[in-house]
Amino acid sequence: MKHFLKTTFALLFAAVLFSACSSELNEGDDLPVAPVLMGAHGPGYVLFSSDNFHGNDISRNLGWDITGCQDCHGVDYNGGNTGQSCNASGCHVVDDGGPEACYVCHGDSQTKKDYPQWYTTHGKHLEGGLLSAVTIACSDCHNLPVNYEDPIHLDAETPGKAEVHFMNDLAATVTKGRNGDASFDAATTTCSNVYCHGNFTNGNNVAVNWKGENQAYCGSCHGQAEGNPLPGGSHPQVENCSGCHTGIVNEQRRIIDRSRHANGVLNVFGNERTDW
Ligand code: HEC
Ligand code: HEC
Ligand code: HEC
Ligand code: HEC
Numbered sequence: 001m002k003h004f005l006k007t008t009f010a011l012l013f014a015a016v017l018f019s020a021c022s023s024e025l026n027e028g029d030d031l032p033v034a035p036v037l038m039g040a041h042g043p044g045y046v047l048f049s050s051d052n053f054h055g056n057d058i059s060r061n062l063g064w065d066i067t068g069c070q071d072c073h074g075v076d077y078n079g080g081n082t083g084q085s086c087n088a089s090g091c092h093v094v095d096d097g098g099p100e101a102c103y104v105c106h107g108d109s110q111t112k113k114d115y116p117q118w119y120t121t122h123g124k125h126l127e128g129g130l131l132s133a134v135t136i137a138c139s140d141c142h143n144l145p146v147n148y149e150d151p152i153h154l155d156a157e158t159p160g161k162a163e164v165h166f167m168n169d170l171a172a173t174v175t176k177g178r179n180g181d182a183s184f185d186a187a188t189t190t191c192s193n194v195y196c197h198g199n200f201t202n203g204n205n206v207a208v209n210w211k212g213e214n215q216a217y218c219g220s221c222h223g224q225a226e227g228n229p230l231p232g233g234s235h236p237q238v239e240n241c242s243g244c245h246t247g248i249v250n251e252q253r254r255i256i257d258r259s260r261h262a263n264g265v266l267n268v269f270g271n272e273r274t275d276w
């Protein structure tokens with residue numbers, strides 16, 4: 001953990017104290033003219049639009065480690081000797097954990113939802129998509145830290161890079177045609193042998209790239225080509241899915257019940273099957 005020198009603080013503390021953190025502040029012009037800003041951190045530290053915005057400083061220069069801020073702003077982030085409280089800034093909410101609240105770095109400060117946004121793939125898994133309503137929790141793919149300072153959380157060796165551990169039961173669903181265990185390769189950010197992506201009887205068992213585009217089009221998990229989901233192998237070679245998979249798909253081959261598609265259970269002739 002990186003801590004700042006107290007002596008540096010003593011020098012900086014002589015500077016004029018000023019705080020104007022607000023999510024509306026995007027332009028220098030939005031700031032009140034007085035008192036004169038003599039920033040300990042340089043100009044723009046509170047402005048989203050600034051290259052010197054503290055969020056940028058924390059991610060680019062500090063390896064996301066905000067514990068050093070406590071040296072001057074207090075262990076509770078209520079200001080310490082600076083008198084500049086993060087929690088009274090209008091941006092951070094003490095009841096949520098102040099600057100350590102999960103949504104500050106992994107989500108949406110307006111809705112307070114934990115939602116990593118760097119890759120859209122997270123959204124599909126956390127909230128479901130057009131083809132499936134199945135949702136997967138953070139703890140199914142990552143070791144979930146209990147708080148910001150949990151030792152399993154940030155690691156200095158690979159700052160900004162999350163560790164992935166598959167612990168999801170659905171991804172490990174067993175069928176007669178299964179090949180091997182679900183796994184994640186961090187070097188290529190690719191998942192393999194995942195049930196949901198076709199590791200099942202007559203499925204395509206595709207390797208999917210977390211950071212790739214269009215990794216789950218119709219026909220990718222099961223079927224022969226883009227847009228044709230008819231499984232090969234021992235599956236009946238009859239195109240009219242809705243005739244046999246009633247209630248799941250319509251005559252236009254649109255999924256009409258997202259809660260029963262890619263949910264670990266095969267729906268055919270009105271039955272639920274796990275023996276295929
Ligand atoms: C060495 C002491 C020190 C450390 C460490 C420190 N600050 Fe500050 N900070 C200050 C002082 C003093 C002020 C008061 C205003 C000023 O002089 O800029 C301040 C003000 C601020 C402001 C108000 C904006 C401004 O420029 O007036 C923000 C935001 C801020 N600090 C965030 C942080 C963050 C985030 C960290 C950790 C990455 C941090 N500070 C670490 C001393 C420090
Ligand atoms: C100051 C920013 C920040 C805050 C606040 C924060 N995180 Fe993180 N978190 C990160 C970064 C950066 C990573 C990337 C992992 C690394 O560096 O090892 C990460 C990684 C993760 C991961 C992926 C697994 C891992 O550790 O690699 C999970 C899950 C996670 N955080 C959950 C949380 C939860 C839950 C909270 C609230 C209790 C939280 N985070 C608060 C910055 C933050
Ligand atoms: C379906 C599995 C899955 C779920 C669910 C999931 N993640 Fe991830 N997460 C990943 C993968 C895969 C990566 C990419 C890792 C890499 O780059 O090596 C990742 C990356 C991350 C990163 C690094 C930054 C980024 O966006 O790439 C953070 C932080 C993170 N996850 C936190 C979370 C949190 C917090 C949750 C729950 C709100 C969550 N994840 C849910 C699989 C998942
Ligand atoms: C004539 C009836 C029939 C039609 C039409 C049909 N299926 Fe099936 N489907 C079945 C049966 C029966 C099974 C279970 C096979 C078994 O026991 O392994 C099945 C299984 C499946 C499976 C699981 C993998 C497998 O092959 O066992 C998928 C995926 C699937 N069907 C998708 C489709 C899609 C998509 C269509 C339309 C393009 C379609 N099916 C049309 C009868 C049908």
Ligand code: HEC
Pocket residue numbers: 131195196197198216217218219220221222229241245248249253254255260261262263264265266267268
């Ligand atoms: C992300 C992978 C994936 C994609 C993409 C996908 N499916 Fe499936 N599909 C599955 C899985 C997994 C099953 C196995 C049964 C289950 O778990 O619901 C399945 C089963 C089916 C079945 C059998 C009924 C059932 O759900 O049990 C039909 C019909 C079907 N899919 C139609 C489609 C159609 C139509 C599309 C494109 C619009 C499509 N699938 C795209 C993963 C996928």
